[in-house]
Amino acid sequence: MHKLVHFPLCPRSRSIRLLLSELEFEYDLEEEKPWQWNEAFLALNPSGELPLLKLAEGPVLAGVYAISEFVDEEIRTGAAQEPDIQGVRTMFPGNRVERAEVRRLVDWFLHKMDAEVTGYLMHEKVYSVYIEGGANPPDTEALRAARENLRYHMSYIAHLVGEREWLAGDKMSFADIMAASQLSCVDYLGEVPWETFEDAKLWYSRIKSRPSFRRLLTDRIAGAAPPEHYEDLDF
């Protein structure tokens, strides 16, 4: 069985959990706390970043980029070998130009939204509590910036789903998974202004209702409970 090394409230880990579940890869979970510099983990991935996928056959894949593209290649190769599987599902759908649009948006939510929103919130509201034991209050300036930036990203999601069925086109893709992974962490922290972004909320409720999301929504981290609506599919 493949093993995914993850942290429950890490957007990157969540994106790979959702990807693997959507594509019906079976895997076990192994938890790692990203703020600890665990030697055994660093030996597997010197960058210290989550997630890691330990393949059943031995090799270890590190990071969202390497894992997501590997999984897509695995699927496409399988489909090419068994031509019966015409309707094979991929999370990088479409022709080359359409796939480039999926990747542009994966990049956007994985790096831009993370740097401008989720990274700040996670640091101030989660990691600093574990690292400093809650000795220092959150940096209100960082929280203010993250909340303002979040409105921009919510507008962008609303803009995209105003023009398309899913974020990158007419099929659900890894771009939807990445954006939803970021938002699900922000939502756990009670920070999403759902009421002012109705279109984005409708898109999120569609993806949140998928079976792949179920287990993820039941995860809890010590010391921080999510708001009441967090697990609710009709929020």
Next chain:
Amino acid sequence: MHKLVHFPLCPRSRSIRLLLSELEFEYDLEEEKPWQWNEAFLALNPSGELPLLKLAEGPVLAGVYAISEFVDEEIRTGAAQEPDIQGVRTMFPGNRVERAEVRRLVDWFLHKMDAEVTGYLMHEKVYSVYIEGGANPPDTEALRAARENLRYHMSYIAHLVGEREWLAGDKMSFADIMAASQLSCVDYLGEVPWETFEDAKLWYSRIKSRPSFRRLLTDRIAGAAPPEHYEDLDF
């Protein structure tokens, strides 16, 4: 003809210039200054990031991730259609696991080294001069951190080429291109401690000698001349 929107001293732009040249794609260059929020450019790529590839057929591809994977798919599809081209060159060589290693290292140099080294140096020594007109001196603390981090990344390059022919394995890959793109910008700013990293220097001199690197080394930006050894292949 394809058109690449770039900035001469942007490591991301350089990585795609090198990739396209290595794979013998023909393209023209169009310059964009990343610190200006040019409306026409933002209409094409709302993230504001370089580079952009305007394909001759019309579509516009945004960012290193989307462009590099598109180019690789283009090559593989071409090779699949013409089975004669067995020895087709790709910058994502190997089997799926080997390609995952290329991508892990692309990610490392594109994001980690950029965030820890090149981003600081570029901001303090280049962008701030343009944006603030040189009104403020560089932040010495940021420069000190970037220089210390650079030694770590140089060690990592040395470690990798101590075990392998190229960074990700026995073939040159986009990981080499990405690392060299970052280093070439740092070198332009006279910041690479070559003398203490002999193995990394040997690796860099191999890639610097390639025809794809030639045009890049002759680029200059206003107000900042590179050190004397910068263009020298035997530095």
